[in-house]
Amino acid sequence: MKTAWTRRSFIATAVTLALGSALPALAADPIKIGLVTALSGQSARAGEAITRGLTIAIDELNASGGVLGRSFELVRRDDEATPAKGVIAARELVFKEKVAVLFGGLDTPVSLAIVPIMNQAKVPFMGPWAAGTPITKNGANPNYVFRVSAVDEIVDKAMLQYAQKNFGTKKPGLILINNPWGASNEKGLRAAMAAKQVTPAGIEKFESNDIDVVPQLTRLKQGGADTLFMAANVGPSAQVVKSLDRMGWQVPIVSHWGPAGGRFTELAGPNAKNVHFVQTYSFFGNQRPVGAKVMKMLMAKYPDIKGPDDVTPAVGVANAYDAMHLVALAIKNAGSTDGSKIREGFYKIGTYAGLIKTYDKPFSPAVHDAITENDYVWTQFIDNKILPVGMVK
Amino acid sequence: MKALPVAALAAGFAAAFVFTWVSNDYYVFVMATLALTAIVGIGLNVLLGLTGQVSFGHVGFYAIGAYTVAIFMVRLKLDFWIALPAAIALSALTGALLALPALRVRGPYLAMVTIAFGFVVEHSIVEWDEVTGGQNGIMGVPKPLLFGTPLTERGIALGAIALTALLVYAFWRVSRSSWGSAMRAVKDSEVAAESVGLNPIAIKALAFTLSAGCAGLAGALFSPLSGFVTPSSFAFLQSILFVLVVIVGGAGTVSGPLIGATIVVLLPEVLAGLAEYRLLFFGALMLVVLWVAPEGIVGEVLRWIRRRREPVLAAPTADAAMVGADSSTVRTALEVKGLTIAFGGVQAAVDVAFAAQPGAVTSLIGPNGAGKTTVLNMLGGFYRPDAGQVTLGARAIAGASAWRIARAGLARTYQTSQLFGSMSVLENLVIASPERAGTEPRAEQLLAFVGYRGDLHARAADLPHVDRRLVEIARALATRPTVLLLDEPAAGLSRDDKGALAQLMRRIADAGIAVVLVEHDMEIVMGISDHVVVLDAGTPIAAGTPQAVQQDPAVRSAYLGEGHGRPAVRRAGGATAGEALLEVGRLEAGYGAEPVLKGIDLRVTAGELVAVLGANGAGKSTLMRSLAGLHRPVRGSIALAGADLARLPAHRVVARGVVLVPEGRQVFPELSVLDNILLGAHLRRDLSDAEVEGMFERFPRLRERRDQRAGLLSGGEQQMLAIARGLMAKPSLLLLDEPSLGLAPTIINQLFSALDRLRSEAVTILLVDQMAGLALALADRAYVIESGRITAQGTAAEIAAQGALEKAYLAAG
């Protein structure tokens, strides 16, 4: 993969930095859209995916004249995946850069830390990724937090349901990454299992740098696990599959969307296909017109994208793309960039033919999540493609 | 603190206060973060800057503070004002506990203990789910109530800034207090700290506790400020950033952490627009800052200011009564009986016994390696003797720890002075005073008494050599000792300074203190001693008045060697004329302000053996090190067959054919004898087995030991090995530094016959040896060095006849 790390882009950045603060505000200022996410470190790729989804949508919107006669401009900050950095960045974007809407990133704790600031500052906060339940159900009234992404609690229920239906699961073993996302799914899965009176064979955690997960998996195997529930990013997920290979343990794996975050087959080897995981969107297979259009725009904008397998993680791109369009509609409905009016604007969105689905009144004061359980698709990796389960045997 | 820095600091805080008062929520939060980081930095500065102990685990204390407040306020619904002291106390307590294992380890080991501590805290938070909320942490930490109304973020920020100001002041007070000086003393020299009666363990534990408390305080404020705590806010990288705050600002300086925190917190904000490239640039800029100011920004500024400061000079005269002959001082004798110690099977001291009476100077003399310093180290508590008693008055002190012995009234100075380098002259004395407070007038008097005329506020590390000696003696006196041990105080001093020093030691004894002196300069020893004890190879061989000792034949033999007084075995045909191989012109070299070599002119002709003679500390070893390239820079010229060597590093000097066999042998102890020999030929590509064989023929003892580790050889064998190793380079000039040092007389004779053989093979040799008689017996020509200058030169016979030599060595005509 090539990146835009050229001298020109560096100079451009530096010049923008220098001028950005010096230029006086113009009447037709662009509408600033903020993004606080991990742009460096392990999750840099996810941050980039959100960036790309937003950029494509913004380019498209700006090309058609923007909203309220103003164009959009994306302002990004790196939160280094830590809440402490995230809240400073959010404050900077809200109070100094005065963004109209702020997008969050993939880390639930960072988003959770930002939520109170946004509700207090009365600036809408849009989540294109982080799936922690309390982000949108934060108890604030009025609530300024919206989301176009999966919700752990619902995904976890769906995982259990899927496993019971397809694998007759009686005693699942949980193998979870030891980070806040893993913890959130531990909670969700425990609740889902409790509701169905299922007792787990064991709950094991592992670190994202664990090379060998055999000890944890052996414990689950000895506990009598008949299915594995997995929640981990793509790299660690691959470590689980490779460790299973070594143990020679053939067991169904039902997973959260982690494997979609990268080249899972390359990382995990041939048994990658045994992992069934949830997706909100797949760029593979027959695309509706919106999908084909977005794919074309991605390929035109980013030279490293040659086809659907280069769009990773696809959910980040897709969620961000739809979320940005929904934000534009909300601002249009509001007729201004005032935070409370935009919030009202979200509720006024009618139908919008998006990438993931055609949204029909996606938001209401009671519903701040645009994606529902009906929008999940179960997929698996076949070679380098994410395809719906069962499409290829 | 001076007016200008105080004003600058006050202005800085006022500006920060006003800015925080008026600016938007983003800047408020940044300022609060800045203040909290500074608070941790100030605490860490107590540990790192004052005490010299590194901690890469401070985020652990920060987390403990933050979580205590969050748990108290959210889980237990307690008030912030109850939670805050609890948080500080808990962090401080943890700090004290961590000090227990941390005090046992040093350097990288200490770093690791603290790193591990940080991880244990982080992961305990993650796993102790029901209390800490696990990975998701605790959200919704309320703001503290002040008079019934919740503080805003702005309020917390202003409070944090005020607290920072308070802590800066507190740090300044602590660093100037006796505890602060004690911390710096431990940092500069743990050995010297113990010798003035400080307990390093207690001091380091205190530093850990204070420092952890500060981090806990900052954490306690972080909780309500951000409204949440999660484990990911307390990752290892944060600990590194805290250390960076102190190092970038300037460790040990009052305002360093403020500057450091400003850079570490604000730089990422300035770079925020770079989005994903921010960390990259942050890392690069940090490297640049470290390059520009390795002492930290404030540290570099202070260094610059120090150079421009007006000195405050010590008083020219003193009141002798201040020294300790006041009524509070008990006159006590030091009695030593049967003192014995062995290192790895080698007896370094055997059955040493003597008594040092109050009011008298008792000297301990003997050739180098005789065990004099070892005896002092046992007396001072630095080594624990294997057997024997040491009594100070009625107290048995043998085997007690150094600081206890110091408090019992035994003070000492060291061969290489162990001043607290980062402290001022005056502070060095104040810290040593048992009273700690109000001792400055007495300290100034003591400095005047020892004859120190320099700046009272100069950093001890910047003092010239002679002043270090004087200040160290004054510091020892400041402890109000009854016994004073002096380890080679005259080494490296000029003739005039030595005279003054001798008088000073006499005056100290006259004040009622028992002075125990180890010294090579016999003029001093014989001039001022009441009683002399002579050691050789760890065993006392004579004792008595100076006159009695000087006449003792055993002493004369131990000192001057068998060859002394024997007519020189002149050999036929020494190439004294002809082409100069080595020519040294006006060579100057030194270690501090005062040069050790003050213009040496010297010449060695090919095939000659030239001896350089002189008392210890005259500059002989410095000359050898300068010639060999180990000591740089030097002024003047060193020419080998016309080519300049003065600017070459040691390994390139060797390549030119000048090879030094260093003082103390310096063989590679873990390598075999053969490997040592082969290393001598490191630069040669034409080495043949026959040559190695030839070397074994020359030194048959080495052949027997061929595959043994060199460290297991006896002293004499090691010396042979060192010479063999040197010869393997096929040197055009061989420099021999004190080859007979610490060797038994029979071995010395063997050694010198080996050298004699070398001479007959026309190897050019420049020899330094304290065995003047033997050296002269062997040499074609000789130079006598005294205090860095050549005072006599001529053929060996001429020098031997002059008789000046005996005076220089034994101070006896």
Place this chain on the structure above:
Amino acid sequence: MLVVSAIITGLGLGSMYGLLALGFHVTYAVSATVNFAQGSSMMLGAVFAYSFAVRLGWPVPLAAAMALALCALYGILVEFIAVRPFARRGSNAWLMATVALGIVVDNAVLFTFGKEPRGFNMPWATGSFTVFGIGISPLQLAIPAAGIALAAALHFYSRRTRGGKAMLAVVQNPDAARLMGINVPRVISGAFALSTVFAGAAGILIAPLFNVHSDMGTVFGLKAFAVAILGGITSAWGVMIAGVVFGVVEALITALLGSTYTQILSFALVIVVLAAMPNGLFGRAEVKKV
């Protein structure tokens, strides 16, 4: 079976820790300094090898050799820009400088190599065979073997070759080494090259079992430092043994007590061991002199 498989896991991991820790040992022995960002060196080894072998399609041995050569160069660079300027002045700011350089390198790789983890699949590395019901990847045996081989190579290099003996000489007495005509700064710089080569080798070895990304070395670097200290950083074999012990203990804690306690217990153990043995398991006490 649980215990046996944990031990196999631990041996593989532990020898990799040992290899990285050997890198700390080599530089510490000659210069009392280390590259605190040793994890970045490890990552570079894997990233270079992947780039040559997969992207450019070079044969694996050539790719690995080239990667190690570049690692050696990087080691020299680390010493030159992040250690020497500070060590020369007696400042310990090299601690911070090497960390800063590590941040720069990690991020530079992030933007040049890519943000996605990549799989370094070697046919000889991915398969596994079963012994007594326990699946073992050939690499899990290859890593300890390579670890021991490299440690032995270091042992023989330092005792049998001219350059190695020069290094030992510097370790034991830098001044005397200079008098043998040994260029001490060059030996130190060579030690950093060697150290980075060890780290790079660990990275290349582990890559097929793991994946390749800019952040892959951070945690390993840190654990390896723990291992180096635990073994007593002055002893090469001590460091290697401590690595294996640490790896096995870690895997055993996970297997027997559950993953919850792994990190807490293994780091707590580090503190306890150092409190009991201040110079590590095999380190020698430094002799105090005045």
